[in-house]
Amino acid sequence: MRGKLVVGNWKMNGGLVANAALLGEISTGFTRTDGRELAVCVPYPYLMQAQAALSSTGVAWGAQDVSEHAAGAFTGEVSAGMLVEFGCRYAIVGHSERRQYFCDSDAVVAAKAATALATGIIPIVCVGETLGERDAGATEAVVLRQLGAVLETVGEDASRMVVAYEPVWAIGTGRTATPTEAQAVHATLRARLAKSGAAEVPLLYGGSVKADNARALFEMADIDGGLIGGASLKSTEFLAIARA
Numbered sequence: 001m002r003g004k005l006v007v008g009n010w011k012m013n014g015g016l017v018a019n020a021a022l023l024g025e026i027s028t029g030f031t032r033t034d035g036r037e038l039a040v041c042v043p044y045p046y047l048m049q050a051q052a053a054l055s056s057t058g059v060a061w062g063a064q065d066v067s068e069h070a071a072g073a074f075t076g077e078v079s080a081g082m083l084v085e086f087g088c089r090y091a092i093v094g095h096s097e098r099r100q101y102f103c104d105s106d107a108v109v110a111a112k113a114a115t116a117l118a119t120g121i122i123p124i125v126c127v128g129e130t131l132g133e134r135d136a137g138a139t140e141a142v143v144l145r146q147l148g149a150v151l152e153t154v155g156e157d158a159s160r161m162v163v164a165y166e167p168v169w170a171i172g173t174g175r176t177a178t179p180t181e182a183q184a185v186h187a188t189l190r191a192r193l194a195k196s197g198a199a200e201v202p203l204l205y206g207g208s209v210k211a212d213n214a215r216a217l218f219e220m221a222d223i224d225g226g227l228i229g230g231a232s233l234k235s236t237e238f239l240a241i242a243r244a
């Protein structure tokens with residue numbers, strides 16, 4: 001049976017003092033059990049703080065991006081090897097904010113996922129359509145194109161990744177896909193993953209998930225948990241989502 005996973009994406013938020021409180025509250029409020037995992041993806045400068053605070057707890061940590069390059073003259077980039085040194089289990093790749101503001105193409109996202117996998121980091125590969133694409137009836141085509149680019153690049157390693165469906169129109173907007181809308185896309189993604197021998201990959205939903213809508217989403221057949229933005233910055237809300 002597939003496990004359940006909830007991941008917090010702090011985005012560009014935090015500070016040493018506030019992080020210490022948040023990490024402490026999350027780690028004391030969550031007990032890891034078989035098949036149920038909680039993680040936070042923090043800004044790069046806070047990886048060492050997350051490592052120190054979470055190492056002996058049941059909460060995992062990771063980064064919000066990773067370079068497709070291993071080392072060299074790539075100013076501002078952070079390699080998968082560096083993330084390993086800070087104990088990262090996960091790296092988000094292809095978040096819609098990276099695609100939109102930093103021009104991460106399907107090919108770049110695929111290369112980042114491949115580099116992460118080759119280095120022992122689990123990529124959380126984000127896919128999702130804009131509102132315009134949904135209104136044009138292009139949701140399936142968009143998410144299959146985004147996922148297909150990764151699957152064609154990573155080959156057999158696909159079974160070791162995590163995929164997050166995040167409709168762009170639901171991120172940070174307070175507007176969530178209904179459980180039925182989300183499940184329909186997840187079923188499409190699951191079928192595509194199955195064709196690549198990766199049917200058991202955890203499929204997360206992300207986009208304005210809150211304590212009061214998490215359970216209905218997570219009960220759907222192909223939704224294995226959530227990628228949580230804003231609500232991951234409040235321990236009570238994040239822990240309530242984890243319990244859901």
Ligand code: PEP
Pocket residue numbers: 009011166170171172173174206207208209227228229230231
């Ligand atoms: C995200 O950033 O991945 C996200 C889902 O954000 P929010 O939960 O705030 O919509």
